[in-house]
Amino acid sequence: MIVFSLLLLSLAVPAFGQGNVTSIVGTWASGSQNVITGAGFAQPANESFTYPPTTGLSYSFTGDGFYEIARYRMTGNGPSPTCITGVMNWCHGTYQLLANGSILMTPFGDGYQQIQDPCAAISNFMENYNDTELYPLWTIYQDPVKGYTLQLYQWDGTPLPPQWQVSSSPNMLPTQALRNVTPPTQNAVVLNANAGERRWGVASLTGVFTVVSGLAVASLLL
Numbered sequence: 146m147i148v149f150s151l152l153l154l155s156l157a158v159p160a161f162g163q164g165n166v167t168s169i170v171g172t173w174a175s176g177s178q179n180v181i182t183g184a185g186f187a188q189p190a191n192e193s194f195t196y197p198p199t200t201g202l203s204y205s206f207t208g209d210g211f212y213e214i215a216r217y218r219m220t221g222n223g224p225s226p227t228c229i230t231g232v233m234n235w236c237h238g239t240y241q242l243l244a245n246g247s248i249l250m251t252p253f254g255d256g257y258q259q260i261q262d263p264c265a266a267i268s269n270f271m272e273n274y275n276d277t278e279l280y281p282l283w284t285i286y287q288d289p290v291k292g293y294t295l296q297l298y299q300w301d302g303t304p305l306p307p308q309w310q311v312s313s314s315p316n317m318l319p320t321q322a323l324r325n326v327t328p329p330t331q332n333a334v335v336l337n338a339n340a341g342e343r344r345w346g347v348a349s350l351t352g353v354f355t356v357v358s359g360l361a362v363a364s365l366l367l
């Protein structure tokens with residue numbers, strides 16, 4: 146099983162970490178590429194979103210250390226098929242390519258997300274989103290059909306959906322805080338959301354297809 150996952154990964158992803166075949170600078174998007182960073186997704190000035198026709202995720206990076214993320218995800222809720230939760234998430238900040246092959250993304254603090262859950266006590270709310278995100282492993286490879294492909298791995302080793310290059314110049318909102326956020330004291334909406342025993346951290350935001358075993362990931366990181 147472990148050998149199989151390793152094999153699968155090494156087939157799908159020919160080069161790891163710094164072995165990228167092109168620069169990470171630019172805009173990348175998964176699936177049908179309807180979710181794209183920049184002005185078409187989030188409008189921070191009035192804390193709103195433009196909903197894309199399909200779910201997906203998109204990352205952009207500048208050459209001078211700024212990033213932006215746009216994510217739209219829907220999740221089914223087990224036995225209640227009508228309880229489909231939608232999450233729209235946007236954030237930006239500065240990133241570092243660490244010497245050990247990880248990427249560290251530190252947000253500006255103006256990120257936000259909208260949760261829509263028809264079966265929750267509060268069915269639709271906005272909250273601030275300011276999680277620092279560490280991606281332990283990443284690579285860029287050439288897909289024969291899709292071209293340059295960015296593969297990011299989450300903190301627990303699970304791969305994100307592959308993202309294809311949209312453009313080699315980043316499509317992003319201005320790389321500075323775009324709305325005023327009063328730091329950490331949580332507002333009433335967030336407290337209510339927490340009372341509903343939900344925490345919408347980064348793990349809830351990413352569509353994960355393959356769970357790689359911890360051992361396999363550890364081997365990859367050696």
Ligand SMILES: *[C@@H]1O[C@H](CO)[C@@H](O)[C@H](O)[C@H]1NC(C)=O
Nearest residue numbers: 163164165166167168169170
């Ligand atoms: C990999 O990406 C980094 C960061 O964008 C860049 O500095 C480096 O030149 C890239 N490597 C190759 C082989 O293109």
Ligand SMILES: *[C@@H]1O[C@H](CO)[C@@H](O)[C@H](O)[C@H]1NC(C)=O
Nearest residue numbers: 187188189190191192193194
């Ligand atoms: C927010 O601002 C954008 C761009 O100015 C505008 O198109 C949109 O209608 C506004 N949305 C809300 C909810 O005010």
Ligand SMILES: *[C@@H]1O[C@H](CO)[C@@H](O)[C@H](O)[C@H]1NC(C)=O
Nearest residue numbers: 252253254275326327328329
């Ligand atoms: C957002 O997170 C960063 C990094 O941890 C921190 O420096 C900043 O103060 C936070 N901003 C807010 C508004 O919470």
Ligand SMILES: *[C@@H]1O[C@H](CO)[C@@H](O)[C@H](O)[C@H]1NC(C)=O
Nearest residue numbers: 243245246247279281282366
């Ligand atoms: C790389 O270094 C950072 C900072 O020390 C650390 O948080 C991260 O876990 C390291 N990544 C790996 C894959 O060990």
